[in-house]
Amino acid sequence: MLTLRSAFANYPHTNALKDGRIASDKVAFDFEEVEPITRAFRRMVRTGDFDLCEIAVTTLAQAHFYKKGLTALPIVVFRGFHHHALMCPIGSNLRGPEDLKGKRIGVRAFSQTTGVWLRGILLDEHGVDHRDIAWVTAEDAHLLEYPDPPNVVRIRPDQDLRAMLLHGEIDAGVALVGIDETKIRSVFPDPEAAAAAWYRKAGAYPVNHVICVKTALLDAHPWLAAELYRLFVAAKAAATEPSAEERFRPLIGGDPLPYGLEANRAGIEIGVRYAAEQGLVPEAYPPEALFAAL
Numbered sequence: 001m002l003t004l005r006s007a008f009a010n011y012p013h014t015n016a017l018k019d020g021r022i023a024s025d026k027v028a029f030d031f032e033e034v035e036p037i038t039r040a041f042r043r044m045v046r047t048g049d050f051d052l053c054e055i056a057v058t059t060l061a062q063a064h065f066y067k068k069g070l071t072a073l074p075i076v077v078f079r080g081f082h083h084h085a086l087m088c089p090i091g092s093n094l095r096g097p098e099d100l101k102g103k104r105i106g107v108r109a110f111s112q113t114t115g116v117w118l119r120g121i122l123l124d125e126h127g128v129d130h131r132d133i134a135w136v137t138a139e140d141a142h143l144l145e146y147p148d149p150p151n152v153v154r155i156r157p158d159q160d161l162r163a164m165l166l167h168g169e170i171d172a173g174v175a176l177v178g179i180d181e182t183k184i185r186s187v188f189p190d191p192e193a194a195a196a197a198w199y200r201k202a203g204a205y206p207v208n209h210v211i212c213v214k215t216a217l218l219d220a221h222p223w224l225a226a227e228l229y230r231l232f233v234a235a236k237a238a239a240t241e242p243s244a245e246e247r248f249r250p251l252i253g254g255d256p257l258p259y260g261l262e263a264n265r266a267g268i269e270i271g272v273r274y275a276a277e278q279g280l281v282p283e284a285y286p287p288e289a290l291f292a293a294l
Contacts, residue, residue: 003030053211054209078245089166112174210291
């Protein structure tokens with residue numbers, strides 16, 4: 001029995017693995033609860049604390065470049081559309097995303113995957129280049145080796161991006177959780193309609209978080225990737241509650257949380273392309289360079 005030190009969030013589609021309803025005679029899991037789960041990403045790429053871990057697709061691409069010895073499985077545990085995450089104060093004079101050129105936007109880290117998706121969409125669809133914006137961040141990238149670009153500004157420890165947004169010190173923010181929703185609005189006049197239009201044009205369903213495993217373990221145990229994939233598929237089938245992604249079913253027109261490389265290829269390719277265009281990785285790696293063959 002191979003036991004894997006593991007960290008991933010508590011999702012309806014993974015809970016059957018954590019509570020033991022889905023099990024294997026080949027592999028077991030030693031779970032650590034990490035809150036928020038993004039802290040596990042950082043530990044995975046900096047100190048290798050886990051054998052199996054949830055990871056953002058941008059962090060995965062950077063881990064590949066910096067040779068961290070991680071390989072992903074085509075198991076997307078968290079995804080969504082990001083237009084609604086771009087917010088501004090309720091009284092802002094921003095009329096839409098085109099007005100963001102020359103502005104200051106707050107985001108947890110420049111490498112945060114939601115920010116990567118939004119910057120790519122701003123350029124592709126609205127002609128707003130990320131280099132024409134000052135990105136105000138609270139922390140560095142998960143990959144210690146990655147230096148932020150010159151147009152990234154780090155706030156002081158005593159500052160808070162949410163307060164800065166409400167006080168007008170930044171013009172907009174990306175995915176600033178815990179903020180009073182009565183005091184903010186979307187930069188997109190109709191974010192749901194904008195997301196639907198982007199999806200129909202791009203043909204891609206954005207990918208945020210996948211499952212990764214230490215490459216050395218996959219090399220040492222050739223059966224491991226397929227067995228893990230089987231377990232996650234079984235856990236998803238055993239879910240007793242709908243996933244958060246279920247709200248996208250009317251738009252997607254099918255499974256809102258598909259597993260497998262082909263079902264997610266477009267979302268992976270565009271996400272990694274955006275990361276490359278923004279200087280987070282030197283090139284847009286093909287999915288086969290990042291994901292295990294099953």
